[in-house]
Amino acid sequence: MSEVPPHVTALAERWTRARTGGDHAGERTLREEIEAEGWLVRALDEGFDLVPRPHFDVWPTVSSVPVSEAPRTEGRATGTVPLGEDSREAGRIDEAAAPGARPEHLDNLEAERVAETQAAPAQEPEGAELTGRAGKDLGDPERMLESQLLWDASLAVSRLDEEVTPVEPEEPVVPPTVTVALVVDGWPEDLLECVRAVVARTEARIVALDLGNVDGAGEVLEELVKEYPHRVEAWHVAEIAHWRGGSAGWGESRTKLLELDGSDVHVVMETSTILDGDAITPLVRALDDDVAAAGWKGVNPGEDGHDWHEAGPGEVKGVLGHLFAVRRDTALGAGGFSRDARYYRNADLEFSLSLPGTIVALDRDLPVHQERHRGYHDVDPAYRDRESSRTYDRVLGLLRST
Structure with a gap:
């Protein structure tokens, strides 16, 4: 340097x-x-x-990054992940159910029937030749009576057709928009592997907050933006992470990402978490009814409230920050992540306990694994224990109040 x-x-x-x-x-x-x-x-x-000073724009602090009201993506734009159905099915539903759909957007049989109906000439009622065409004898009383009966019947059928209320097409299913949010505080190799797996295996967009370009991680992030311009968005600040001796806290950084995101579903993910398949869509689908958040790994407190243990799939008290999805509006309504959380550990539990609604974990059902968890193993143990304990005191307070 x-x-x-x-x-x-x-x-x-x-x-x-x-x-x-x-x-x-x-x-x-x-x-x-x-x-x-x-x-x-x-x-x-x-x-x-x-x-x-690097070649890209850098904001001085996390708090100085400007937040505007991000427009919500409508329809099937890049970055959407379907809720409860395959994305290809969602596309077909959108096309077939849209009002005024063209015949080619229906299935083959329906398209043929619509085309035939539109092309067919207007049909006269059966027996119409008896009602007054040239060359017909209209003076015969029997012929006239027969003609009148047929005409009345055709009018009745016509009126019946008019009185039938057409079935309104169903509203197209619009899947929620989804963003994966990453805090980048070093380890560029982890960032590279994490982002490429998300891009390759999901449709979600990515927003990343780089803290201080440590070890060139911010420069790698900029290269990823160039490589995937429609999928990756980057913000850079001069502050480095608090655990590295800087002033940028985990909770503050996470809340900033939540505010920068304009999607329906916000996915919290660490760069040490690697997708082996599409692990995002199952999490989004789990956000059903009153479920506010769905995570990869869930935990529950012991009877004394001090020791937490891993829980299997199902309803849980908390989800870990390795990977979880949350309804963005719900998270913002709960105040986001605690700005008092300077380090990640136990801050995910604090966030979970602040959310209204149910929290679920999918656990072994997700195609995902974790590489070396550097945010834990590569942090000074004295700092890690001190900040973890500081945050856990607030967790105990939340447990007592619930």
Whole structure:
């Protein structure tokens, strides 16, 4: 990495003093000066860090990323996953059930019948030759009576046809839109494998929040955006994850992703989770009736409330953050993820307990596996235990209140 020029270091030192002193205008001005010199400054627990400014846009903090009302995708656009049916079936339903559907969108027999009906000339009632065509004897009373009876019968049939109310076509089934959300805090190889598996095995779109371009993970994310421009969306911030000594918390980052997402279903996923097949659609289908969230792995508390144990498929108290789907509106209504959760561990339980409605786990039924869970194993044990305990105190409070 390039050596930081002394004058940029001096600017960063002034930036740190402005930040800790609450001088927000001075902090912003100094940060812009540092960026103009080709560097990014980010806060650490002790002091600051300076890194070369990348070629893509970088926001200074997670909270500074702008959130606008994301338009909801209508119909079968990219990023939709059908709820309760195969996507190909959903497409056929949309076409066949749409008002004014053309014959070619029906099945073969129905299309032929519609075409025949539209092409056939108007038919006269049977016996119409008795009602006044040239060359017919209309003076015969018997012939006239017979003609009148046939005419009356044809009118009755015609009136009956008019009085039958046509069956209204059913509304087309519109599947929910789905987004997989990823927090990127390093380990670019994991990110690459995770994203490519999601793209290859599902129709879901992906939105990723890069924290600090650690080990070049942000640059890899940008390459994925170029490779899959209609599937992957990226946001970058200069902050690095709290567990790395930065200031970006897990709960804050997750809530920001939830706010940036405009889909019906929001999928929380870690980059260490790898899909072996379409594990997203079963989770979306499980969001039925009053089910607010459906996850891969579920857990339940023991009788004392302190020890949680893995649960099999079915209703559970909590789902783990490796992979779960949640109704986005429900999650936002519950306040999102706790901004007090600086580290992921137990924050997934805290989020689960805050949701109204039922939570279910699918467990062994999903085609998915996990590689090395770096967010646990590669984190300083003292930090991990301290932050896990801090969050779990809030979990116990929620358990007592339910």
